[in-house]
Amino acid sequence: MKISKIKTRVFKSNGFRIDASFHLSDGVVVRRKIAASPYKIMKVGDAANQIFYGNRAKRVYVQKRENGIPFLSSSDILQADLENVKLASKKYTPCIEQMRLQEGWILISRSGTIGNTAWATKQHAQKLASEDVIRIDPNNILRAGFVYAYLSSSYGHSLLTQGTFGAVIQHIEPDFVASLPIPQFPAKFQEKVDNLIKESARLREEANRFLNEAVSEFEKCLNPECYKREFCTSTVSTKQILKKFNRLDSHYQIAQKEFVKRRKRGLRYEKIGPKAEKIFVGNRGKRLYSKEGVPFLSSSDMMLFNALRYSKNISVNTPSLKMMQVHKNEILISRSGTVGNSVLIGDLLNKKAVSEHALRLLLDEQKIKPSYVFAYLNTEEGRELLQSLAYGSVIVTLGEDFVADIDLPILDEQIQRKIIQKINEYVWASDSAAEKESLAISLVEKEIDGWKV
Template sequence: MKILKVKSLCFKESDLRLDSSFHLSEGRIARNIIDKVPFQKKPLSELSSNIFYGGRAKRNYVKNIEMGVPFMGSSDMLKTTFDSLKFISTKLTKNLQSSMLFEGWTLISRSGTIGNTAYVNKDFVDKAASEHIIRVVPNEEVKPGYLYSFLTCKYGYALLTQGTFGAVIQHIEPDYLSGLPIPIIPDAKQLTIHKLILESADLRVQANKLLNEAINNFERKIGESKVQLGHQIGKVNSKSLKTFHKRLDGQYQLLWESLIKEQNVNLALEKVSNVAKSIFVGGRGKRMYVENGITFLSSSDMMLYNPKRTSKKVSKNTPGLKSMIVSKYDILISRSGTVGNTIIVGDDLAGTAISEHALRL
């Protein structure tokens, strides 16, 4: 239960609304807190040269990457890497330039899961984004990193996701964002925050570069794979059905047969079970969500660059919690939904609880 004292002036400003759900909404509380801070506030429109979303056009996807540009949706912008993006045609996509992204912008998801934000670093450049992403182009009156950090913090998030009447907005538009109040803190503090955001953005770019180098080195060692994913037609020996996992689905058998045929005989292979201390699924049971507890992430959350921003928390008394908590250097593999996404646990995720939809290795 939440309790709040409301001044009579608030009733007047809200058209004499008496329902507590309005006055206790996160958006309303955030706006009240921001109104009280001892700094000048300016609407977002005065701190931006443009607030818009990309052009709407038929998406013509191409397989030849030389004939297209990477295209991301509002969920893609939150990922740590963009290796899985599709490419849209540079020739057939109308007004493509209006969909392109530029460094220093803040991106905001405007439909679906509303209010997610991303800072455009070098990895976003030369990529196009859908109309489900609002672009905020900062002007010279505010540091881009500071503007992004405010819109990403809990107060900015509450303003993005809650209307002035406290109801969750199913879509947000640039016109709505234009009126959001932004506190103008001293330039020195803005600069400090801005530099931290730039540093984190550069570190993300460097991390992706090193990850790609490691993957490329590995793939050069084992040889380039010719295996085709997706629908296939072929023949499978009945002996393999009996000896290999005893599965009857054709696509599974054909894929493994292709992998075995191209196996590099000069490489020594070892079963994962021989090099892993354990392989298991985390605890399954009713999750006891609380305000203050252990951070809980799903198998899709764990792939995000800022997974804890809007994460839930589970009680320390949740059944099976011990097997849900992950440790540094654990390898997590999504086992349902989008299967096969893989991360290694670092300092940030160590100690968090991960859904049973991710295998632990």
Template structure:
């Protein structure tokens, strides 16, 4: 339990706030350090054109980009891949103009989980965001990348979260964010931090394009063609019901979802092409759960045990700050290896933007990290094999197959018996090599982008820490 004697001046500074969490937060110490900056500080509001969140309006979700635009919540802004977020109707949703995003802004989550940040790249343009995200629009007085790096630092986070209010769902407001003091560093140092953030953004944009190119090459190179309705979000566009012959009933399941018309058609299309069945592609069968390890989560910031990658960490743009655990026992399979395709293997499969069964690579981003038992692992012979399999499963068709082959009610899991004999199309080795090369290069770029961003944030934290007397 933390205790402190509050001075009367503290209450006057904060509009007579009596909640202990505010005065005992790390934000008070952060503010003291920031305000001791040798070159002084400026209020965030002075360095911005506008700090705001989008308008509140009833949302009408649609299934296609022809009738809507991508719409992200505060959890979506942290994702490395923005291709699976929801669409809202451009016709029926009011005040969308004020919800649109532009490149070069800093986004801050303002309710629920407060203080998470993202720097908008060109991939954010043309997308709208909810009122749960505060937009910080720079005016050029301070470099945009520097503002983002400071707000993403431990000191910026402490200052942002200090202003939370609310009993059940906590919030912060733009007026409070505008008053956050931003320390001034030497101009050359701020410009270097900005340059690193900009370079990281460019690398992420290039990685997004490389993965899109890999998807297209996989489908075109294998000559795959699909009815548009097979890839649509709704199961019912083409057929609301499907007749299945007794001879086609899967031995392990009579669940309707496992026999859906569109997943059956996609699987047949894949089986018409040259390839290798999944069971033979992998070095060993997939199983739910850990590789034999057991880890106890420790909710204590002072505990220095190893970090463990959770399901939600898998698709974060810059994964890190993992939950600390105490290892009771662990095997080599509990640690990420470059030959692994990773995916969240436990979830409710409720919507298109859910990360359940959406794959990623262990290569570069997670190598050597301890993995949660809820993370699925497809272990391949090489990182090149993993990159190609990742691409196949990342396509809309691959995603439809995985989402159909699950079991469970509230919490659902991937059913290995239903997918082990699925054919992975491989027209020839040359195609496989080209696809793998694009994917591995994309993950190289993502890794380099994370290193540049972390370097910029670390530079801010090192400078501020040096002022401590």
């Protein structure tokens, strides 16, 4: 329930409306708050060279990376991993240049879940994005990073998602974004926020570089034919079926046979199961949501660049909360819906709660380092292997026993140390990038919180 006091002049300026649903709606409250700014108010459109969305032309998708360009949907723009997305054909997709992204743009989802924002880094640049992504090309009348932090704040999000009269919007257009009010904060404040956002982008790019280097180092030691995507047929013996969980689906059995057949000769493999302290799924009980409490992540939230930005909170009184909380160096693997995405928990997500749709892999660090296993799961071979383990027809699922049965390549100790170091640097840089972005957004929110209506 919301309670507030409304001044008489507010009634007069809104046609003497006295219904609480209007005056207490987020959109109206935020606009009233912004109007009380001690600084000059301008429009978002005045701070941009242009605000637009991409071309709506028909897209042709391909599988081979050399024939395509990564294509981002409105939900992909928020992901930590921007490489494992659909590929639009270079040859058959028209108007490619109109869909191409540039570094330093502000990206906003305009349909579906509207109002989500992303800062375009070097990883976004030159990739394509759908017409469901609005692009803001800043002109630096206001600092670009500040404009992004403002639109990403709770105030900016309310402006993007709710109309002038408090109604929730289902779809937004560039003209609407251009019309939104934005205070002209002091130059020093803008500079501070802008620097944080740009440092966050730099750290994110650095994190991606560390991850790519670790995965590349691992893949040098594997047979690239092992994860070659192609149609194939094969025969599988009854003995093999009995050995592999009595599964009769060809998706699993043929894939397992092909992985063994194509392995690099001389490379030693060991099962993950004996190296794990525990492989399990967290608590499935009822969740008690609250404004304050422990951040709670879904299996899709955990794959975002800044996983805590859009997460809900659950009460500290939620039954079996400890079973939901994850800890540093655990590996989370999405086990339903989109199967096989993995996250290595660092300081940022330590003791945060995660849904039962994430399978949790807790390794014995005396036997194997989590960073090393995480690197393997992010190789092409590791990703293909995880996806081959999924079962189910409508909603596919990944089981604990199948993860325990994964054969892990055991590389030379010197190479292992190199991979582990890169992954540890990746986790640190990722956490630091998310923290700096969150700090920039919180600075904007705290400043606006202090304005008296």
